Amino acid sequence: MKKRILLLAGGQSGEHEVSLLSARSVLAALPRDQFDVTPVVISKQGRWLPPTETVRALQDGAAPTGGDLVLHRAASAEGYDAVFPLLHGPMGEDGTVQGLLTLAGIPFVGSGVLGSAVSMDKVMTKQVLASVGIAQVAxxxxxxxxxxxxxxxxxxxxxxxxxxxxxxxxxxxxxxxxxxxxxxxxxxxxxxxxxxxxxxxxxxxMTTHRPREIEVGILGNDAPIASPVGELRFEAEFYDYETKYTEGRATMHIPAPLPPEVAERVRTTALQAFRALDCAGLARVDFFYIEQTGELLLNEVNTMPGFTTTSMYPKLFEAAGLSYSELVTRLVGLALEDR
Ligand code: ADP
Ligand code: MG
Ligand code: MG
Missing domain, CATH: 3.30.1490.20 (ATP-grasp fold, A domain)
Structure with missing residues (x-):
């Protein structure tokens, strides 16, 4: 029997457009012999768009505005084996949608309410990680x-x-x-x-010197694994929106040219953070590495990282031998796993 998957995309945050791009890639990659995938785009106002509008929004990379927030639409998730909430930022990655799906009793990809909410809030993340001794900026x-x-x-x-x-x-x-x-x-x-x-x-x-920006992917539930370590390089003052999403502004280096012991520290610290925050499924853990002092500071944990075929997270696992479509298949499997 094929698994029925509801793919949620768009959403109410400033990362709406990024999510639509990611969703397009995931939709194309979930193997059709195993999955029956229904995409639903959520507008910036929170409206769960009907099928024809969803298809158009995915094609255009933008959803129509207007309409009301439709909370009870979680009921439309009934009958699905799992939901892939490919939503970034508030009202999607922060435990809200995860709470709705938990109430509806439907398994979903990624962290639950606790891991999503704590990881979304940069202050709460820092408090939890400080409590397990992970180094961070003041x-x-x-x-x-x-x-x-x-x-x-x-x-x-x-x-x-x-x-x-x-x-x-x-x-x-x-x-x-x-x-x-x-x-x-x-x-x-x-x-x-x-x-x-x-x-x-x-x-x-601010970090004492300009930091190197190091990222690592984590995959799994209670026995998670870490990907090879990657690095982002760019000219801008910092890794701002434009640099992130303008073609050619940043380059990805996988594996990051780091001394092996530093790369190992990145991986073990990321796994420790994933567990401390009660994450599940996936996360991209981002660090600052200060070459001059050897300091490694954890910057943030993204529980639903950018997910186009050229995004860092899938690229990191590709370097570990897992193709994009194997990766999304694995994520759905993790959503269905008993924990
Ligand atoms: P977001 O969740 O929006 O990605 P980040 O906390 O990762 O926010 O910050 C975005 C970027 O800003 C980082 O990738 C880095 O380039 C820069 N930055 C953020 N905080 C610091 C800091 N404390 N010191 C130096 N650079 C920083
Ligand atoms: Mg960041
Ligand atoms: Mg972030």
């Missing part, structure tokens, strides 16, 4: 109400960390809303931008 949390009522206390937190520093919405991805702040004069603008996108904002000390 950071401070600020919430919107404090920024509105006691801006000086938020500014003092930034001064504590020193400049330059990074200001980021705690729950986002694709570098949306992130600023590198060079001087105190630029701080308010960066905070206003980040608070426009999230109630929680993280202030982060």
């Amino acid at each position: 950071w401070r949390l600020a919430v919107r109400r404090e920024w509105q009522q006691h801006p000086d206390s938020v500014r003092a937190r930034a001064a504590d960390l020193g400049y330059p520093l990074f200001v980021k919405p705690a729950n986002l991805g694709s570098s949306v809303g992130i600023s590198k702040v060079g001087t105190p004069a630029e701080l308010d603008g960066a905070l206003n931008l980040a608070f426009g996108l999230d109630r929680r904002v993280i202030l982060e000390a």
